[in-house]
Amino acid sequence: MKAAEFGYLRPGRMEEALQALAAGEGAAMPLAGGQSLMPMMNFRVAMPETLVDLAALAELRGIHDAGERVVIGAMTRWSELMASGLIAAEVPLLARALPEIAHPAIRNRGTIGGSVALADPAAEVPAVLLALAGVVVLRSLAGERRVAAGDFFLGHYETARAADELIVALEVPKARGLRHGFHEIGRRHGDFALAGAALAVAVEGARVMEARIALFGVADRALRATGAEAALRGAVLGDGTALDRAVAALAEIDFAGDIHASAPMRRHLAGVALRRAWAEGVA
Amino acid sequence: MTGPATIFDRPNRYIGTAEPRADAARLLQGRGRFVDDIQLPRMVHAAFLRSPHAHARIVSLDVAAARAMPGVAAVWTGAEMAAHVTPWVGVLTHLAGLRSPPQPALAVDVVRWQGEPVAMVVAATRAEAEDAVERIEADYDPLPAAVRMEEALSPDAPVIHPEFGSNLAWERRVETGDMAAAMAQPGVTVVERTFRFGRHTGVTLEPRATVMDYDPAEDRLTMHYSGQAPHMMQVVLSRHLGLPEENIRVISNDVGGSFGIKIHTYGDEIAVGAAARLLRRPVKFVADRMESFMTDIHARDHVVTGRIGVHADGRIAGLEIDDLTGIGPFSMYPRTSAIECNQVLNLTGAPYRMEAYRARGRVVFQNKNMMCQYRAVGHPIAMAVADGLLDEAGRALGMDPVVIRQRNLIADDAYPTTSASGMKLDDLSHQKTLAKLVEVMGYEALRADQAAARARGVHRGIGILSMVEVTNPSPMFYGIGGAPIASQDGATVRLDAGGALHISSSVTEQGQGTNAILAQIAAGVFGVDIGRVKVTTGDTATVPYGGGTWASRGAGIGGEAMLLAAHALKEQVLEVAGVMLQAGVESLDIRAGKIVDEATGAERMGLADLARTVYYRGNELPADLKPELVATRHYRVSDMPFVFTNGAMGAYVEVDTDTGFTKVLGFWAVEDCGRVINPMLVDEQVRGGVVQGIGGALYEECLYDDQGQLLNTTMADYLVPMAAEMPDIVVAHVETPTKTSILGAKGAGEAGTGGAPGAILNAVNDALAPLGASVWQMPITPERVLRALGVVAD
Incomplete structure (x- = not known):
């Protein structure tokens, strides 16, 4: 398992990185933390002609308070996010999800932008971004564009990012007044999820005003459970029948089966994850 | 003595x-000092083209482009390598009737499992060797594959070796006492279950690795070997490369785990020896993780139907098993792939007295990677089947698992004696170890906790298991059958x-x-x-x-x-x-x-x-x-074929009936390995063994599709047990030294792996029993639990 021959660039300026991606015409790939890309290259599943290493681009790192939003540089590593007081205070759903991501050694290298770019269907952060209505900030030589998380994850390892674009940052609205729940079901700690749920719920009094429910590990990509959200909108907290209806509404999802769990198993576990996430942070 | x-x-x-x-x-x-640390002057690296098919005819193999790649020193097809390495046959004479055809180092004409080496490239670096492997043009004509062992003997199954007429490699029967009469006695309750044990593998931290270094001046081949049996490898290399034994030196420095994986003859490693001799240069081969999953021997792979008959007071009237085990397309050389089944027949029920015992074992060829001896050969199957049936019989009688074992264990003062399967037993202490287990695990308190948990809707279960382990083998294990293996x-x-x-x-x-x-x-x-x-x-x-x-x-x-x-x-x-x-x-x-x-x-x-x-x-x-x-x-051990040890194990688990997950809350092992030389090392061996046993019980399985494609070849997809999920493992000892030596030490390395799976199975079924469900398939995955509970269905 040795990677095929590839070229390697480590640009010091953003402009150079974007030029390298554009010049690669699809055969250049950005290298972030490398926790998925390097194994894929060693398996020769990914065979880029050129790797554009983003490690020297300081502007891609860091977590900033931007008023109503928190802006997270794409090259921010999981361990940096876990140590951030700003994330803990203002994006608690993300803070809740971080310890579930892989293992410490991987969290020391892996980056949030790399995970979003890969769009593994079982990864946690795409679901967190969906639940929080986050935004993916992309840049190319043509300029910058901002894509809502709901429009970014398109399918199995498929995103709205063009080959010449770089994810530069993730923007997440501050969680003012929302309740959050998160639950992941994985065989061993740090494994990819068999099913997981991330919730952001607006509650007034005892009534659910809006519930954003994102599932991961269950289908071809992280996705919103819109039927379940509708079932819970307007529900009174503590009304178990609304939650039952929400779980039943998960049937609309095209659940995936693989060696770790069949589609019916995932359909069942998605309901368990939703109930447990709800119980943890909302009910 | x-x-x-x-x-x-x-x-x-x-x-x-x-x-x-x-x-x-x-x-x-x-x-x-591991094999991959060795850097020799002029050393080159090997990589292999491996079959993508479970069963196919090799139509053509064009290696011209590979030979022209940068850094390439040589390329051999299987047919070319066959001129330099003689084939081997994995049979031994004491396993009467065992058959396996000659096996070449690299496949010739036909490939019989996905991962079988087909061609070998040697180049300046491993990466260059892999580049060249990709340039080999191989054309295959796929053949129907015999994949599932349950179907391998059916008349319409593809026959892997046509000269044999069927896929049966070996069959053995054992019969003691009158089974029909024992089971027909008035008041005998009969319970029957079918157990399935998935394939798993050793997953050594250091993969299989070798550096072969040939010195033409002395006609001497040095093998740097990550393995367990240097003198055996010396003979194997001598026989199949045609060098005098004394001209072969096998050096085994630090080895990063082996568990029985690294004690067999692998065609890729032997071909490396031939390459070193032909090139007159040192050649290194280090299996990567994918190659390890595809070609390190797999273990277990059994379907066992078992019946037990018990009297009203819990005494066993009869125990009967029918074991089917799949070994891949060849019997492994030189230990054979029949020993696992042989052990199942020898060991099932060996801790207990019974009036009749009957067993049949059938070993079948299939188009999967080869199955052979791995830590605790046959023991987890034998122990889980006997003790699983005993618990099931206990449930039918309303009898506590500890009590039904006390009624049946061979008494500590009954030795020397013979098991129902004919094994000579001496210096064992089943009653003492079970009593100590009950004490160290706090059995009564756990039962109270279980009841309290159940009242809260939490499903916990206790599993108990009594076991024997084969250790200190005499020549009766291998040498008697003609294997070049010193006892x-x-x-x-x-x-x-x-x-x-x-x-x-x-x-x-x-x-x-x-x-x-x-x-x-x-x-x-x-x-x-x-x-x-x-x-x-x-x-x-x-x-x-x-x-x-x-x-x-x-x-x-x-x-x-x-x-x-x-x-x-x-x-x-x-x-x-x-x-x-x-x-x-x-x-x-x-x-x-x-x-x-x-x-x-x-x-x-x-x-x-x-x-x-x-x-x-x-x-x-x-x-x-x-x-x-x-x-x-x-x-050497001369007065017994094997020196048996015994032990008792207990598991306490919690089954989440929403997710199907099994959490092991505690594990206790009481072991009698005779004299303990180093208590710390023995405890580490027992704990490590228990963890590997829990792996087989809950996590590890080599999954194949219907075409014989292995589906999990990474550490992300093949689940080994990890520290975060493991319980505290309490180890205690009873010391009954063996009389066969002055030292009095018996083996301790495999007991944990042999006993833990059955203890976990019994614990899970104890937790599920009030819900009217049970599982009889390992690994006990969440989905298998939820399907048993009827929560998930297609």
């Missing part, structure tokens, strides 16, 4: 103490001029601490500080001849040889000391590196003084004194 009474209670005793292992400090400082081992102890001991042994170190216990035995028996003992193992050029490390024999057999050698050297040294000191030999002793007066302990002479006189100033000694400051002894 009797020995010097003072061996175990000497002033500088080491046997029985938790001495830290000298190797640990070296390994922790990164000073390990005896040798030890050499040498006193050097400075007063230190240099010891060597034919058993090997795989990370389990063999070198440490050899040093303990030598230091304690001879009488020096353990820091002055230096150990050499794993080199056919320097160590005595022997079998290496397998079947839990290193301590029991290698340790006894070391005891005998150290004792012999002590007598030789005291004879010299007696002459030099003008004292009677019986009035002297060796303690802490000094010759002392036996009665008072007063120092008479330092060992270094004695040794220097012998080595440097022999003129001071009487002419008729012929000092020998080196002693070698060998040992």
